[in-house]
Amino acid sequence: xxxxxxxxxxxxxxxxxxxxxxxxxxxxxxxxxxxxxxxxxxxxxxxxxxxxxxxxxxxxxxxxxxxxxxxxxxxxxxxxxxxxxxxxxxxxxxxxxxxxxxxxxxxxxxxxxxxxxxxxxxxxxxxxxxxxxxxxxxxxxxxxxxxxxxxxxxxxxxxxxxxxxxxxxxxxxxxxxxxxxxxxxxxxxxxxxxxxxxxxxxxxxxxxxxxxxxxxxxxxxxxxxxxxxxxxxxxxxxxxxxxxxxxxxxxxxxxxxxxxxxxxxxxxxxxxxxxxxxxxxxxxxxxxxxxxxxxxxxxxxxxxxxxxxxxxxxxxxxxxxxxxxxxxxxxxxxxxxxxxxxxxxxxxxxxxxxxxxxxxxxxxxxxxxxxxxxxxxxxxxxxxxxxxxxxxxxxxxxxxxxxxxxxxx
Ligand code: ATP
Ligand code: MG
Numbered sequence: 199x200x201x202x203x204x205x206x207x208x209x210x211x212x213x214x215x216x217x218x219x220x221x222x223x224x225x226x227x228x229x230x231x232x233x234x235x236x237x238x239x240x241x242x243x244x245x246x247x248x249x250x251x252x253x254x255x256x257x258x259x260x261x262x263x264x265x266x267x268x269x270x271x272x273x274x275x276x277x278x279x280x281x282x283x284x285x286x287x288x289x290x291x292x293x294x295x296x297x298x299x300x301x302x303x304x305x306x307x308x309x310x311x312x313x314x315x316x317x318x319x320x321x322x323x324x325x326x327x328x329x330x331x332x333x334x335x336x337x338x339x340x341x342x343x344x345x346x347x348x349x350x351x352x353x354x355x356x357x358x359x360x361x362x363x364x365x366x367x368x369x370x371x372x373x374x375x376x377x378x379x380x381x382x383x384x385x386x387x388x389x390x391x392x393x394x395x396x397x398x399x400x401x402x403x404x405x406x407x408x409x410x411x412x413x414x415x416x417x418x419x420x421x422x423x424x425x426x427x428x429x430x431x432x433x434x435x436x437x438x439x440x441x442x443x444x445x446x447x448x449x450x451x452x453x454x455x456x457x458x459x460x461x462x463x464x465x466x467x468x469x470x471x472x473x474x475x476x477x478x479x480x481x482x483x484x485x486x487x488x489x490x491x492x493x494x495x496x497x498x499x500x501x502x503x504x505x506x507x508x509x510x511x512x513x514x515x516x517x518x519x520x521x522x523x524x525x526x527x528x529x530x531x532x533x534x535x536x537x538x539x540x541x542x543x544x545x546x547x548x549x550x551x552x553x554x555x556x557x558x559x560x561x562x563x564x565x566x567x568x569x570x571x572x573x574x575x576x577x578x579x580x581x582x583x584x585x586x587x588x589x590x591x592x593x594x595x596x597x598x599x600x601x602x603x604x605x606x607x
Contacts, residue, residue, distance in 0.1 A: 199344045201334050205351045206253040206280045206511060208246065210261045210271055210330075211235070212321065213287030214314035215306035216294035218341055222287070223259045226346045235260035235267075243270060250278035253510065255348075263317035265328060272329040279511035283332040284325050291315045293338060351512050352487045358436070359493050362584040364407040366553040366560075366569030367440065369599070370416025370463070374579040375425065377592040379406075382581060386425070394472075395424040400434045407490075409553040410440025410501035410521075414460035415574045415599040419467045420475070427482050439486040440501040440554065441521045450480040460599070488520035495548055497584060502554040503566060506546035523554055541566040551582055556601065560589050575601045 203209065209227075211219040223232045233242065235258045242258075249256045261267055268284075275282035291312065298305045306314060325333045336344060363382045368375050376386050383401035390397055400406070408426050413419045429435035439447075446464055448455045457465065468476045489500035491510045498509050502523035508516045524540045544550065544564040556572035560580050567589075573579040576597025581590045 199334075199336075199340050200347055201283070201285065201344060202332075202347050202349050203255070203283060204281045204349050204512060205255065205354075206250070207255055208250060208271060208275045208280055208282050209255070209257040210268065210282070210284045211257065211259050211287070212261050212263065212268075212284055212318065213289060214263070214291070214294050214318055215311055216296075216298040216301070217287035217289035217318075218297075218338075219259050219287055222285070222336075222341065222344075223257055226344075227255075227257050231255050232257045232259050234258075235262060243274070246271070246274055247278070250274060250280050253280070263314050263321060265321070265324070268321075268325075268328055268330070276329075276515075277507075279508050279513050279516050281332060281513060282330050284330045284334070286318065286322060286325065286333065286335045287341070288318065288322065288335050288337050289341075290338075351510065353489050353491055353512060354510055355436070355490050355492050356494050358405070358490075360497075360584055361402075361404050361586070362407050362492070362497070362582075363404055363590075364409060364499060364551050364569060364582045364584060366409050366571060366580050367411040367556070367573070368408070368416070368422050368579065369411055369414055369442070369460075369574035370419035370422055370467075371573045371579060371594065371598065372416070372418025372421040372425070373595055374573050374592050375418075375422055378579050378581055378590065381590055381592055382583070389428075395428045396421075398425065398429050398432070398434060406435040407492075407499050407551075408435060408437040409499060409551070409569060410438050411442045411553060411570070412437075412440070413446055413464045414442045415463060417463075417467075417598060419464045420471055423479055423482075427478070430482070436490060436492075436499075437486055438489055438499055438501055439483055439521065443483045443486070444521055447480055447483040450476055450483075488517045491548070493585070498548045498550045500550070500552050503540060503550055503552035503568070505540045505544065506548070509546070509548060541568075549584075551584070560591075572601065574599045 213219050246256055294311055295308060379386055385399035387397050389395045406429055412422045412426055426437055430437050445455055489504050491498050498504055500520035502521060504520055508519055541563040544566050550566040552568055553570035556570045557568050560567050560569055569580045569582055571577045571580040573594045576594045578591040578593045
């Protein structure tokens, strides 16, 4: 049995006295990662909050066996966007009793133990419903063989220092992409080996970062995909997915999605490609991470941006924010979700570069910048040179798509 432990997790060890919580903690975690779950509760909660804010793995040995105690940790994990993992020790009462009889130090009385065993059985029915996403139940047998796999978060790429050329929403505007890359000093040529795709030469160790929404609406979707996929494979680009890629992925994996006109254009273009290409596209999208923290934490890239407490975190909420942004729950005159302006509230140190919502001009707002300048609507395709902080744009050759809200010229 293997239990994955993401780099930043709050791990709750739950079980009656003598069930083996401390033994498990000793065997599988570093002493500095483990906090005893008993004692001064307020102090413990403060300490846990402090650790989670820093993203430090925290294991609580012996969370009191009440729903109320667990609720607090559910809230803390949510607030700090870390994974919450419960490991419940389902050790039979006679065995706990026997172990407690022969051990030294303090532990529960037989009567208290009986109560705890009952409380654990009740808890086992409802841990998931309490909002704990990862629940693992260990028995004395599985305890012997269990392994914990510490997983680094793939968004952490602080060791990538660039320099970068970060490119906003392309939406199949291949001609403009080629023009922009050329303007940035890259060379784009058909692949030398004759296979479909492109050889892209990067100037002076620079790297492209694609901000997602490469597909849909525009005429050159498959060429954009081939170019981006080739560059990522060659190590000359990073790419985060946009909401349009995620929807395409669902469609390619056979899920039931509503196919709008923009996605239909992508599907038509994919149909003209050799067999296997769609599969390769789906695999490519699936392997992407919704955001990256780059350059010692000075730069964060995500399709729809990311507020500071979510930087370098990985929960479904963080993924959703990176892909779709923050919405207020209201709809605008066109029935589209009203987007809350996280950038106006942003006070973080890291520069956040994103796309998603098209703007006439890229403008700096509290060290954040949106590079979606509506190329597919007839605007322009924009890149940010990092660390130079220089914006470079090429105009759209024409409007390929009419946007709701601001009509294309
Ligand atoms: P408490 O809630 O009282 O702190 P605990 O769940 O932390 O209990 P442990 O201290 O890990 O329980 O284990 C209680 C006793 O049982 C210890 O003396 C320990 O050595 C023994 N023990 C734990 N696990 C095993 C095991 N798998 N096989 C044999 N003995 C074990
Ligand atoms: Mg213990």
